[in-house]
Amino acid sequence: MxxxxxxxxxxxxxxxxxxxxxxxxxxxxxxxxxxxxxxxxxxxxxxxxxxxxxxxxxxxxxxxxxxxxxxxxxxxxxxxxxxxxxxxxxxxxxxxxxxxxxxxxxxxxxxxEGDHVQFSHPIRKNEDYPMQEITIRESEAMTLIGLEHSGDYMKIGQQFEKLQGWLTTRNLIDENTRFFGVYFDDPDTVPTEELRSLACIKASNADDFPLENGLKRFDIQAGKCAVMHYKGPYANMDAAYRWLFSEWLPNSTERIGNQPAYEEYLNDVRSVPQTQLLTDIYIPLE
Structure with missing residues (x-):
């Protein structure tokens, strides 16, 4: 052996x-x-x-x-x-x-007074959106490779840690590696223990990527997305999602698409203060 x-x-x-x-x-x-x-x-x-x-x-x-x-x-x-x-x-x-x-x-x-508070108020006529940039743009098609996570989204960091360890021991991670999280369920309607998500990276050579140790492949289709450029602690992001779906979407002219929401993490959670964390939240649209 x-x-x-x-x-x-x-x-x-x-x-x-x-x-x-x-x-x-x-x-x-x-x-x-x-x-x-x-x-x-x-x-x-x-x-x-x-x-x-x-x-x-x-x-x-x-x-x-x-x-x-x-x-x-x-x-x-x-x-x-x-x-x-x-x-x-x-x-x-x-x-x-x-x-x-x-x-x-x-x-x-x-x-x-944390960032979550800015998302607790409804949109009023002539009122600015919360201090987070939202744009409509065409997203790229991507193949993501990662580890499945079941349960509380707050604990997906555990899978990111394991993924990083696996990548490091195989020299598959460098300064150009892009980290993503895919979130398949609504935590306000699905029991916490049944929530499904994926901690992953973008794979540039997906067909040759070794799918071992529980790694899964997930394809993101190119298409129109609402993208919130979020700055702040991950703990505040539940409020941002609720605001996007209950306030921003109904007051926009957009309709939700048929792909799950996903996030790209633009800096390292352990190298910058929580207030400086940058995340792009993607909401696929029709």
């Missing part, structure tokens, strides 16, 4: 570790336990993780927890203290400091 490469061995171990982290975000993710789950020596876990994903394991865990904290601030009435504890901060002060560094404002202000 052919022995798997060292890169594949560690990628698979880190994939198991990623599953464990996402399932235990509110628990104590100490390094000894994480090393035990990954079956990698605690002396080398950080180096291997950084070598494959390009960032530290500690930073990744912190970012994921803050990502969920932002989502809870928007979608729940839980106190800031409770949300901070869920993100594993011992005090409101420490949670507020780190959240402010990441999102550009403290949690209370984010809940009250």
């Amino acid at each position: 052919k022995r798997q490469s060292t890169a594949d061995h560690y990628r698979k171990r880190l994939s198991v570790l990623s599953d464990y982290i996402y399932e235990n975000l509110e628990g104590d993710l100490d390094m000894d336990k994480l090393a035990q789950v990954a079956l990698i020596s605690p002396y080398h876990l950080h180096r291997i993780y950084r070598g494959i994903y390009g960032n530290s394991l500690t930073d990744s865990i912190r970012w994921i927890r803050l990502h969920y904290a932002a989502d809870r601030l928007i979608k729940t009435d839980l106190s800031i203290e409770v949300i901070g504890r869920m993100a594993r901060y011992n005090s409101v002060q420490s949670f507020t400091r780190v959240f402010s560094e990441t999102f550009g404002m403290p949690p209370a202000r984010f809940r009250r």
Whole structure:
């Protein structure tokens, strides 16, 4: 039997570790336990993780927890203290400091004045749209290759992490790689556990691309799209979608097409502040 490469061995171990982290975000993710789950020596876990994903394991865990904290601030009435504890901060002060560094404002202000708020008001005559650029343009035909995700869209980052690891170990990722997310269901009408999405990249050589380890192919047809150039945290994007479908679309002259919505991520979530994240949201039209 052919022995798997060292890169594949560690990628698979880190994939198991990623599953464990996402399932235990509110628990104590100490390094000894994480090393035990990954079956990698605690002396080398950080180096291997950084070598494959390009960032530290500690930073990744912190970012994921803050990502969920932002989502809870928007979608729940839980106190800031409770949300901070869920993100594993011992005090409101420490949670507020780190959240402010990441999102550009403290949690209370984010809940009250974050980008999601601009999408909470209906369009009125002669009123400008929210401060996000929306254009109608012809989109390109693309073949996307990626990993399926089932469940909460907020957790699709787990599949992007696994995809990046797979690409890195095969030298299939560079500065020109374009990342996309395809979202097949409406989270307001489909139960969360039944939501379907795809974490993927654009494949320039799709016919030769190795479809292994659960990778799937999805073709995007060329056609007219409404494109929102969105700037801000991913946690706010649910509000943007609701606004697009309940306010912008009925007040436009456009009709929805027969392809799912998809997004292109224009910068790296771990290299820029949350307030500077750039995403193009594509809504296919007739």
